[in-house]
């Protein structure tokens with residue numbers, strides 16, 4: 001195929017997949033996305049693109065597939081002939097990975113191996129982005145964490161991602177494949193899944209302010225995360241695959257806040273006293289909890305000139321205001 005700007009995205013219907021698709025389409029790419037068969041055809045995060053006749057089946061193509069289905073994945077590669085693969089798919093909830101460890105590990109771990117093998121067999125070079133995570137650092141030995149910080153994961157999800165991260169390094173070193181690990185810290189947006197803590201808080205603050213809910217039940221309020229904007233983080237993914245050398249990069253803000261601080265900021269947007277509405281329930285605690293994660297993004301800042309935009313307060317406000325907007329409809 002003559003057009004080199006051909007991308008394949010696993011996880012196109014997810015938070016990151018949807019923003020990445022918009023970014024790549026803006027840059028003139030042909031984008032192929034793998035979608036699962038579901039009982040409901042509505043794929044809310046990319047529905048606006050699917051309904052656009054200038055985009056859908058012109059520069060955006062959707063292929064049915066599943067990470068467990070290698071023969072179909074190979075066929076999609078044959079049809080789409082991608083030059084860049086963004087592997088984002090898989091069960092991504094850390095808490096749930098304790099409840100469904102086997103499928104989580106298959107999707108986050110083994111599926112990466114399947115894709116690396118497919119990429120190794122391609123006639124043309126394919127640049128491979130792997131969605132690694134700060135969860136690989138687990139019970140951290142240093143703060144902030146860098147690309148060289150040892151992996152000590154503490155959840156089935158973290159273990160599977162650590163396996164996949166190291167496998168990507170092995171394939172890069174052994175076969176010379178262009179494979180990058182983006183070691184991304186938590187990144188959020190109005191498109192975040194509803195059972196992640198930031199979206200859950202933003203949604204509850206908006207609904208309580210409109211009298212639609214009366215309380216917000218949360219787990220550990222003391223854990224701290226390095227929260228950035230998803231829109232900035234998909235830019236980092238693209239930059240990694242444009243560089244002349246494949247490498248691993250931490251993508252983070254370097255700033256860390258507790259869940260409690262997120263709650264305070266969200267309820268401040270709607271001018272309500274959070275203590276009145278927030279309840280604690282140990283049912284949301286994890287068997288093992290990471291109390292504090294914070295990343296050092298010096299390498300990607302220097303090498304790829306990436307930087308995060310906005311502040312923590314801006315992010316919280318954006319998410320709460322988006323929820324308030326939804327309630328108007």
Ligand code: NAP
Pocket residue numbers: 010011012013014015016017034035036038065066067068087088089090091092093107131132133134183184185186187188193
């Ligand atoms: P997400 O919103 O949960 O999206 C996950 C995507 O994977 C969805 O498109 C989902 O499809 C798809 N998927 C799940 N299992 C699949 C399977 N068996 N076959 C095919 N597709 C499957 O996740 P995200 O926040 O966009 O994150 C993207 C990736 O980055 C994930 O791998 C996540 O682990 C990783 N990551 C995320 C963060 C973060 O803070 N967001 C940080 C570090 C790393 P359906 O729509 O059909 O469910």
Ligand code: G4F
Pocket residue numbers: 092093094095132133134135184185186187195196197198200217218219220221223224225259284285286289290293
């Ligand atoms: O929003 P969370 O579920 O995100 P978590 O566990 O940090 O994982 C996210 O970020 C990772 C990158 O660091 C990604 F790899 C992963 O795919 C995912 O995107 O929880 C954040 C914190 C945790 O400490 C959790 O225990 O919030 C705490 N928390 C407190 N109450 C809660 C709740 N988390 C959730 N989901 N729901 C609660 O009610």
